[in-house]
Amino acid sequence: MKPTIKDVARHANVSIATVSRILNQTSVGYSKKTEKLVMQAIEELGYRPNAVARGLINNKTQTIGVLFPDVSGMLTSELLYGVEEVTHRLGHSVIFCNTSSSGEKTLDYLQLLSEKRVEGIIFGSSFLTDAYYEAIAAMNVPAVLVSTKSQKHQLPYVKVDDKDAAYAATAHLIKKGHRRIAMLSGNPADIVAGKPRIDGFKEALLDFGLARIDEEPLVFAGNGFSYEDGRDLFTRLIKAESDVTAVFAASDEMAIGAMSTAYQMNIRVPDELSIIGYDNLKISEMAIPPLTTVEQPLRAMGRKAAELLFEGMETGATGKSIIMPHRIIERQSVKQLV
């Protein structure tokens, strides 16, 4: 078995208390000489402190739990990247939980994380139900939401302002001379990412005087933000409307789905139709043509979320939520109209 502190103590002819003091760098309670002795013993035995035992007595596991709906999603994986980066930089570890991998396991996960005594929770990218909130609250550790928020429950969050960002995307199209603009949206019942983006779209139309009094804005709504949703909605759009010159897709995946369908229909982007996306995933620059989109700084969001969490873990206070800046990334899918 692995050597313990006792082995080190015996080997160096000191007590375990001394070894412990040296290990914890208290820099008080031992002489240079014994330190050297002990360090040598540690070296020789290849001793490494047992974090489990430490965790038990300190009540600190140096571990946080991270719950995301789908790592394999490009959005989620970027967030995780950011979270992991600062977490490890700060000497902690992340236990990763993929909440959508097998059914309704979120509550089980929270239970598990609670038993493992994680010191904080990052919950990302999906709706915080009452049950989830209760479970998190019961754990009595700080938690932060990332890329989602909850109006009902008071947890700090890190996200961009979806409405503002959608407004900016729409305004960009308008400034490029487009007048007849449609939106491919997520589920309007989705209060965190669905509705706000639709609202931003509508508001921009209104502000720039493009909302016709006699009709509703052109919003084609799906259930999610996927590539397939993009394809379906775009198909519906084309069937219904022919005079649209620009489309705002509520996600990059949708935008790519739309572009792909447009390609099959022989509609040329951006010459015949302009498309702007949302997220700035890696695929958006790989698209043909490269996709103009509104960026969410995903890695930075992950980092910020972790920083916020650690702040909470240190101070005990629940920090302030953070609105991250969005930004239009101009590439080649939007054409300037004369």
Add this chain to the structure above:
Amino acid sequence: MKPTIKDVARHANVSIATVSRILNQTSVGYSKKTEKLVMQAIEELGYRPNAVARGLINNKTQTIGVLFPDVSGMLTSELLYGVEEVTHRLGHSVIFCNTSSSGEKTLDYLQLLSEKRVEGIIFGSSFLTDAYYEAIAAMNVPAVLVSTKSQKHQLPYVKVDDKDAAYAATAHLIKKGHRRIAMLSGNPADIVAGKPRIDGFKEALLDFGLARIDEEPLVFAGNGFSYEDGRDLFTRLIKAESDVTAVFAASDEMAIGAMSTAYQMNIRVPDELSIIGYDNLKISEMAIPPLTTVEQPLRAMGRKAAELLFEGMETGATGKSIIMPHRIIERQSVKQLV
């Protein structure tokens, strides 16, 4: 603070030993009556066993460590998805480490995982150096490699046979009537994913009698497998060769880079040039045109790796390596020549 087993014992008027026995379902050593009593106390107090204390005494943390170079990569995130899925199904947790997030931290990570007493290691998708191997060996827990292998060190791995898969991709092009085929490859010095794919390519050419005696096969080699590599290599290819009718790219990202560049050069895929990729990432079906590619069953590989690891954790034996099946996914980027 959270209630402990002592609180439960006191509350139910029994000893902690009894509570422990009931918790562990030993189903021996207590009566139905006390069980009911204890369960009720647990319920009332909202007691949850402390996994840290359990871990200390059992020497089992129910946690494995997973090291991948870049979660945000589409390949890696799929692997992680699979690993996480079975790990959690088996009641364990995964501590995730992103080895490339900040410099050369792999050794630090391994150290950390060792101190946290993880029960196993999954190391993915990058080269296993001697130092890494030493560190893993020193931990004295099973480890498995996924999407990589090491000939020097005896660790079981889960991966597809790169040479076979590359052979299959090349053969596919040949069967579609192509005779003049180029390859966009990774680094030939990369012994695990670079060279084998090149070898597979060359071998197929040879087997089908397409290797001209007077010249080397057309392999354009880069440093990695990225989109940019794909762009660069494809540009070089076009400058150098004009009579190529098909290209085998050593990764989907490269293939997409190539297609994107082709688009800009007004080379039409697949009409003027066929392209086959490697990996079958999500983006490959989103590409324009949808990319024909050779699939690596990434999630399944992640799952298998985890299963292999748990097998090792139970039996103590180091399991056998597993070669996963590859498969040609036919989409629309390869044209049948008459």
Add this chain to the structure above:
DNA sequence: CGAAAAAGAGTAAACGTTTACGTAAACCGA
């Protein structure tokens, strides 16, 4: 030089469990 203060180091309790061992009560068959 001697007393007080500081420094070095050890002892043992504690963290929250599991489990070997012990013991008393209940059961059981003849």
Add this chain to the structure above:
DNA sequence: TCGGTTTACGTAAACGTTTACTCTTTTTCG
């Protein structure tokens, strides 16, 4: 009825640390 077996449960040690409390030795300085 009684010896023996089973069942129910408690006591206490152990897991590998940290740390409060000691005690001893050294240092400081009037």
